[in-house]
Amino acid sequence: MTVEATTERVLRLLSLLQRRPSWTAAELAAELDVTDRCVRRDVERLRTLGYPVHAAAGVGGGYRLGAGTRLPPLLLDDEEAIATAVSLRLASGGTVAGAGEAALRALAKLDQVMPPRLRAEVRAVHGATETLVGPGVEVDPELLVTLARACRDAVRVRFRYARPRGDERERTVEPVRMVVTSHRWYLMAWDLDRDDWRTFRLDRMREVEATTWHFRPREHPDPVAHVQRSMTEAPYRYLARIRVHAPPEQVRELVPPQVGRIEDGRDGTCVLVAGGDDLDWIAVHVVRLGHDAEVLEPPELREAAARLARRLAAL
Template structure:
């Protein structure tokens, strides 16, 4: 009986690792006969696990969806990966899962072998409670959007742009993508007849959802690459060239290739090309170099620099008068 129970758990674990298994493959993995596989599958069904079977060429077994979660068999590295993910869940970009993450972690720790508990403690993360970030999204919203993506159902929502402009959108949703602390929906915008990425924290989905649609081919490179390119464009929509009165050896370590490039001119000076969301953001970046500089182009950057200089002077006076 003990051997049979262990074999059933092993069979259940195999069925969870991939979608379809042939009887011969399962028999080979478990070192039993195909007839024993059929009996063990029947035992799993008697225990309430929905194992679907297909006959004929290409037939086999598949674990279906049931009313309850079946037990999972995880190796040591998988257990640690799940535990660490749960530990960091409370500080993530999704609102409403922190408490559930801690409950699940407590259950997992309770049944962990001591060798794994010791490893987890050595990798322990201190979670500092804080208010959710402005870009955090509710778990129920993510779940609802993921559902329409999976079911290929049109989605209607109110959308707010960065400047506060509101609009009603109707899209064919395809993928949820996380970039940094933000979540994006990659979708085909029906009114604009083009691919778009939407920040989920700026969306207000409407119920009920729309009709089903036939999926299109995603943009070249896939959804994640589409979002990455969009984010890069947003952060490099404005460019400026500035002559810094400092050697390239001093400046280069401070410049990321994501938003700038630097090259040497004559001894003791270098030219930097900066990208940003606005000229003001570029002017503020220039303060970080703490060196003299000359604006090459555009000339409008000089006005932004003067405005920041005036603001800094006012702030400095407050400190002097304190």
């Protein structure tokens, strides 16, 4: 067998090990169409190159790719390489503190090892793209790692949380999932003191500590839907429901998820659910959608819309 064939097979082995957590020798041999002995030799080749391939003996044992002291080169196909490069480019303007500089360093390293044809494609995408960064709040990447591990390992988290009024209280929660919008990060968790599901903004969390107390995961609502509902309804004095005479997909293009929730309606209509402390503000934004609409609730919103109509007519 030629050196090129052996190299190609070892790269395929590495790709398989990156695809899922564990493989038996027989499974790898079947995928590569070689013997178990050949798999063992190729595993040793990967170890020589610095890849930490761990082996477990016995029933249920097999090979898995572990984490090393340094990140080895990743095996990416063309689509993955382009997607990674574009994502790193966008991350340079993200909301994670320090991520921009780290993303640019990683992008520089990736650019060095890319084939010229892929490098040209990525640079074409970069040259045709501008990033519009809205007002956001940076989040400490260490906080993201702490919460991600707590969600993964199902351990309780303790922290101090600043409420909108400015006062802080200690909270102990069972975290489930983090949800990111265009400019903020949120944590959905079971609040042990409130005995209910709650949404927390990461930029308001202080002194975050993952405890050693494991919990059994509960049945939970969809994290994205729950966080969206919390953002658009819970904090506000008024909760409005407006039937919009347009298909849901069209209205979703006009209403950001952190502003309102779109429910499927009937006969090509939908229902916009949005919260606010100012009914005039809600009425103005409904008019700006450019579609016929009718207020379902609250009645005060109909009065606010009538006042707005009179003021506009007076102009």
